[in-house]
Amino acid sequence: MTVFGKKISAALASLLLTLTALWGFAGFAVFADPEETTESTEPAVTTVEDDGIVTAAERKTDLLNEVHEDAPQISAASYVLYDANSGSILLGNEYDVQKEPASMTKVMTVLLALERLEPDTVVTITPEMAAKIKEIPGDYVKLSLQEGEEITVKDLVYCAVLKSANDCSLALGMYMGGTEEAFCDIMNAKASEIGCLNTHFSSSFGFSKPDNVTTPYDMALILNEAITNTNYTEIAKTLNYTINATNKYSSVREISNANKFVNTTQYGYEYYIGGKTGFTNTAGYTLCAAAKKNNRTLVGCVFNAADANIRYSDLIKLFEYGFSTFATVEITESEFAPLIEEARVQMDDLLSDTNLYVSEQRIVLDPYITTTSSRAQLGSTNRIDLSEAVIDTSAEQQTLEIPLCKAYSDKTYLIGTMVVVIEKKAGVVEINPEKKTNLTNVRSVLITFAVLSGLILLLVIVLLIFRARIIKRRRDEVTKRANML
Template identity: 40%
Template sequence: MRKKKLTGRVLSLFLSFIFLISSISSSLLADNGTSSSETGNDPALSNPVEDLLDSDPSDLPIVGADSYLIYDASSDTKLIGYQYNNLRAPAAITQIMTVLLALEELEMEDTITITKEMYETIPDDYVRIGFTEGEIVTVEQCIYACLLKSANDACMALAIKISGSESAFVEKMNERATGLGCSSTRFTNSYGRSDSDHKTTCLDMSLILKEALRHPDFRKIATSSSYTIEPTNTYNDKRILNNANRFISTPATAYEYYIGGKTGFSAESSYTIIAGVEKDGRTLIGILLGAGDAEKRYQTLIDLFEYCFTNYTTTMIDTTEMTSVVSGTRTQIEQAIVDTPLKITNTDLRLLECYSIQTSLANGGYSNELDLSSMVIDPTADEQVFSLPIYRRFSNNEAYCIGYYTVTIADPDKVTESTVVSELSGKKSLKEKIVPIIVGTILFLCLIISCLFLIKMIKRRKFNKNHRNPTIL
């Protein structure tokens, strides 16, 4: 029995060793392999205007709000604004983030069973649909209730449906805001309840609405004039929801380009409003925080939108316009390296899709330039990569960086030779590492066989000893 156990242990040890050797070999092969992914070092394309496009606009309509911003979502440009990065209370426009998360994580036909947690903490003077415990409603009904009536119980129902509790949902709200580039926003509740820590900015809310407007359902619901919630398991009558947004409900402030948004009010925030509009392929987002009048905020936003459509333009960049400047640059580079072994081995042109600018400047014409000032070629280097900025210069001599022309210059012979040597070196290194492992495995195998043979011999001797013929006296 002991011999069987000993033999089993030896075999187990041997198999473990073989597994270890196989793992090491696989690791070595992986380490000496090549990766298909490479990290680029090209500069990122970004809006050429970091701050306001026009910091001192003339003949601007009177705004009447603590903070405001008109943001061009197409070109990612802040056209005009005031204190747009200052923290303010958003009130019910908070619900845009809740609806956005619902559109991203739930299906419209999903059902929600109302619990007390979804309405009992809402202050009495806040708007509600009047859902009751045990009532079964759909996600679609709740989203309509949020966007058309600012129904806070519907908003809470969505939040708890998604995350199980409002506190867990608030964490998700803040994570999503950060992911959208909101650098200042901090939400503490799902629907905009007054709280000294519940704050956002005009810019951050513009980024949130920009993302929400990517969803066709958001646009459809926000621009609906009314919606009917049919009787439910606990409520026998229809609930008719008329859109409270005056861009839709009131002829005097109806705006044909409106594609979605939200309003809000609280004693702390005063009146708030955010809206997206679309005209001639351009998408603008306007927001007022701390407005002084419920009705005037609509007309103010319309006036600001019209001002921006008139005084600023968004221009698409046509790649074919760069043909001559790129061709000329390539010729210059080739002439500079003509007496060296260097060649242009690769080029890449990356351009912004569009940019925004004052209409007066756009009408004055422009020229395209490729900046070679940072390009210093080393004739002894095997390979060099240069990212050359492309500028669009306007009549006032102002220039926008609208893209990059990346040029790779190399000595083809050296690059090829270097690649071959590197591959051979890698193979040699791999061989040097694996050979000792193989030799060690063979030696260990020999040792195991010897041990097994020895055990067998001992066992045979003992058997012969126990079975000798008895001595006859």
């Protein structure tokens, strides 16, 4: 190959490399005209199969799909460990299977009482209440409320939580609902409100009924609601409580907390912030509890535990594993500020030659995500995915929802959106309303530039060849004339 041929080959190779590089860089596409672009744009964050993007809905159970070989062995038939900050289920078995909660039912009754009633309100035990109390089986725990007895809401609540007094929980329910059946309707409405999809209460205190059911996950939601929005924690952690004298009892009554997280050293847990035990012959031993450490709140529930004690050790193992193996990361708008500013500048530039402008911009972020501690320790990067953002220049108003992601070494979480509202400028008349301004993406611009550059390069090469031939012809003519002389 001649030297000149080598130069041409090198030039063509350079052009090919330039096109390849520009194509790869343009993968971060921003806008495409929906009528003029038919090929799909390669996203800044790839598909779920390629890069493991986890959406907000998928995060609830995503960690359950990972293998945790060192996870604790739990004896309870059904259980769940729930991260209250992020809404993720960390560990679980049959966590969505309906089962009888027994006295854990009282968490919902007390939650409603704390929301709806003043603690100093005096409740009078009506004949209807007294008749229903007599129907409670003899082996169920009771305070022995009497017909006509006057007792405060506060005393009833403490007895329901600490002593698990079934008559106190029934009295609260009937006071709020008029009848227990009506109150159960209130309980079920509240359960639906907080996201419980598999819960149906037919008892205000946890009577053993086949249709008084919930799940470990739903029970975690109910307890979390109680500890978050009421003073349930203060009540549940109380060791001893004094019931004031009533018109039926002339002296005070002392009760102690029956929960071993509070009243024992063996099962005492320093991070415990509230819970409730339960037991019936059909439900077995049940327990729900919440724990808080370093501003992280975990909620655990076990159903059908083997005995009264093992349910405590089961939950302690779940809590310890949850706090050590998983990390809950707070998401703040400030960490996305540079990316958002860059995207906004790019968007404004693209709209500068149109009759459109950004009328509103806001950020919607999930407050927390939970992942494994090992993954979190390796660090993460934030991404803004502009690949699917499409502007229709004929629309009067349009809203773009641009995904915001947090990417770890092996997994990417979708954690929010950048919401952008684009409108037409007032008083601007379109010359051709049928024509859409082609806000081509970065890839199209760069490829066009590369092609034009390549054509210019080839033209220069052709001109150089033509010039070289002319020079050679002239030299040959000069040589021929010299020889003739």
